[in-house]
Amino acid sequence: MxxxxxxxxxxxxxxxxxxxxxxxxxxxxxxxxxxxxxxxxxxxxxxxxxxxxxxxxxxxxxxxxxxxxxxxxxxxxxxxxxxxxxxxxxxxxxxxxxxxxxxxxxxxxxxxxxxxxxxxxxxxxxxxxxxxxxxxxxxxxxxxxxxxxxxxxxxxxxxxxxxxxxxxxxxxxxxxxxxxxxxxxxxxxxxxxxxxxxxxxxxxxxxxxxxxxxxxxxxxxxxxEFVQFHPTAVTGIPGREGFLVTEAIRGEGATLLNGAGERFVDELQPRDEVAAAVWRTMLDEGSDHVLLDMRQVDPDGFPNVVGALRESGLDPATTPIPVAPACHYTxxxxxxxxxxxxxxxxxxxxxxxxxxxxxxxxxxxxxxxxxxxxxxxxxxxxxLDVDELPDRLDPAPTEATVTRPERATQKALWAHAGIERDPRGLAQLLGDPHPLARAIGAAALAREESRGAHHRVDFPQLDRALDGVHLVIADGEEPRRERWS
Structure with a gap:
């Protein structure tokens, strides 16, 4: 054909x-x-x-x-x-x-x-x-x-x-x-x-x-504006940068340690809280990572994680693993x-x-x-309940509508729409060449509060007036507020 x-x-x-x-x-x-x-x-x-x-x-x-x-x-x-x-x-x-x-x-x-x-x-x-x-x-x-x-x-x-x-x-x-x-x-x-x-x-x-x-x-x-950063992604290991260490490992007893070897967070809090605690610890210590201690976890329960780490030269059964947040889920x-x-x-x-x-x-x-x-x-x-197609259709499109991001866009989103955001950085995204980067920047600017995976340094508190309020955006329009039932 x-x-x-x-x-x-x-x-x-x-x-x-x-x-x-x-x-x-x-x-x-x-x-x-x-x-x-x-x-x-x-x-x-x-x-x-x-x-x-x-x-x-x-x-x-x-x-x-x-x-x-x-x-x-x-x-x-x-x-x-x-x-x-x-x-x-x-x-x-x-x-x-x-x-x-x-x-x-x-x-x-x-x-x-x-x-x-x-x-x-x-x-x-x-x-x-x-x-x-x-x-x-x-x-x-x-x-x-x-x-x-x-x-x-x-x-x-x-x-x-x-x-x-x-x-x-x-x-x-x-x-x-x-x-x-x-x-x-x-x-x-x-x-x-x-x-x-x-x-x-x-x-x-x-x-x-x-x-x-x-x-x-x-x-x-x-x-x-709500972007989840996973707190335990491997860092500093060639070939495994960003490799995710599943949260289930913390459910079985793995702990997060700071540079002094001390626990600093309840590892089973919701993901936004753990990621924020890791980020803040890294900033306070001037470090690019914290440590995930898996030494008390049965390695046979997580064979692909343990195997991948051992292939990279680190044995989690004997050595804590360097981890840092990474963008994980939108x-x-x-x-x-x-x-x-x-x-x-x-x-x-x-x-x-x-x-x-x-x-x-x-x-x-x-x-x-x-x-x-x-x-x-x-x-x-x-x-299956949608009506049958009509006999005559408008011509098919000839232009692609999917754009792959340039490296500069990816760096800009990490810098300005990461775990902590400020209005000056978000405003820079409004001029980004990528349509989703612009929309993300607009949404994050419009939500003037901190809630879950969205943290504004200039609006650090949750605004109860925005409970249940979703920001909806159509192409070429500003975000608008909606409540969904």
Whole structure:
């Protein structure tokens, strides 16, 4: 088939991480014709590297209400309750469906799931697969099940360069090489934007591809000022710069030490508090790192982390590891409802690409993989209800709407939209050549308070008048305030 030929499908999924794979599989299981576009070979996406697990209230002493309370506490007064209720209520069934699909979560010798404890959780409720290899196991199994489904077309090593709209509706997408993909519904599952920052735990492709595509097509973005920095990313080790050491290791007893070898923080506080404490300790000591002491942790429980560190010449069983914060997760993204729908008819967003308000100002650990499955399934079902395409469509776009950041943009975001922000630095982002950098700067300037993962040195206190207020921005407009129910 020529590259420029049109291909038509019921559901087009852009992105092959956990969210995209599950949404595509859910739609295919419901009888839809599905096309999945992956910029990499299957099972090599950002989700592949996810070390966290899937959070769900599965223990006898746990319940969705407790999970909801922890999610809201971590989100600092900005969590959209309806989104969090949906996640916490549906996460246990999501885990059971993953098991039915062949994902083997870690269990004890009696066959009971092993539940981990992570920062911000009051109960053990995080399931893992292969310790810190959960993302790898999950995407491999979902990929295998997807390609076995009839009616599924997978386009690997292919990038979507623009969304195709007609009469205000999304009707598909254009890929590099000029392939035109017509679709009744398009689901963006392209991951987040953390690689826009110069120091990051994310692979290079995490530059807000989905946000850029949707923004240019008329969708709105929300909560861009809330950017989570993981407190324990390896630093100073050639070849492992930014390598994430999973929070689950702190749940099993690892501690953070300053230059004097003293603990300085409760390691199981929500991630924003731990990252801020690490950052402040580094500034106070004039150091570029603190130390993560894993010597009391069973190395067999986290084989890929321990193996990677040993390959780099450090044995965490005998030597504390130098770590520092790195940009890890963007709570903001394409403004979406509880079924992933955006303000552009026919266009959906899920996973880290989306912003439903679920995470508020600070994501609770391991809610993200749960979100991929719960909201990926919801979006897939909603996509099947979209009207058929009209016979005549507006011409397909010819210009790409995705821009890769220059190194200067990445350095500017790290310098001016890092863990601590000030108005002078944020104002510099307004003139950045990258559209997302400008939008991030505008959102962070507009939120004149400190909340969760957004800390303004000139407004260090939380402003209760902004509880539940989300900053929403459309292309060419100033951020506006909205309250979401």
């Amino acid at each position: 020529p590259e420029t030929a049109e291909q038509t499908t019921d559901v087009l999924v852009v992105g092959a991480g956990a969210a995209g794979l599950y949404a595509a599989l859910r739609a295919a299981r419901d009888g839809a014709q599905v096309t999945l576009v992956s910029a990499t070979p299957l099972a090599q996406t950002a989700s592949y590297w996810a070390q966290g697990g899937v959070a769900a209230a599965l223990a006898l002493d746990d319940d969705p209400a407790a999970h909801l309370a922890d999610t809201e506490r971590a989100g600092r007064g900005l969590v959209r309750r309806s989104a969090a209720e949906a996640l916490c209520r549906e996460a246990p069934e999501a885990v059971r469906d993953l098991e039915a699909l062949g994902v083997r979560f870690d269990a004890d010798r009696h066959g009971r799931l092993v539940l981990g404890l992570e920062g911000g959780h009051t109960h053990r409720r995080v399931v893992h697969a292969g310790g810190s290899a959960t993302g790898r196991r999950l995407v491999r199994q979902l990929s295998a099940r997807l390609v076995a489904q009839p009616g599924v077309r997978v386009l690997e090593n292919t990038r979507v360069t623009a969304l195709w709209t007609s009469d205000g509706r999304c009707v598909g997408a254009i890929t590099d090489g000029g392939r035109q993909l017509r679709a009744r519904a398009t689901i963006l599952a392209c991951g987040g934007s953390a690689a826009l920052w110069s120091r990051t735990t994310n692979p290079p492709g995490s530059v807000g591809v989905g946000a850029q595509l949707a923004y240019a097509a008329g969708a709105e973005l929300a909560d861009l 709570m903001g993204g394409v403004a979406s409802d509880l079924h992933g729908a955006t303000r552009v008819p026919g266009l959906f967003a899920i996973g880290e690409t989306a912003c439903t308000g679920l995470h508020g100002a600070n994501r609770l650990a391991s809610n993200s993989l749960a979100e991929c499955v719960v909201f990926g399934g919801r979006a897939a079902r909603a996509a």
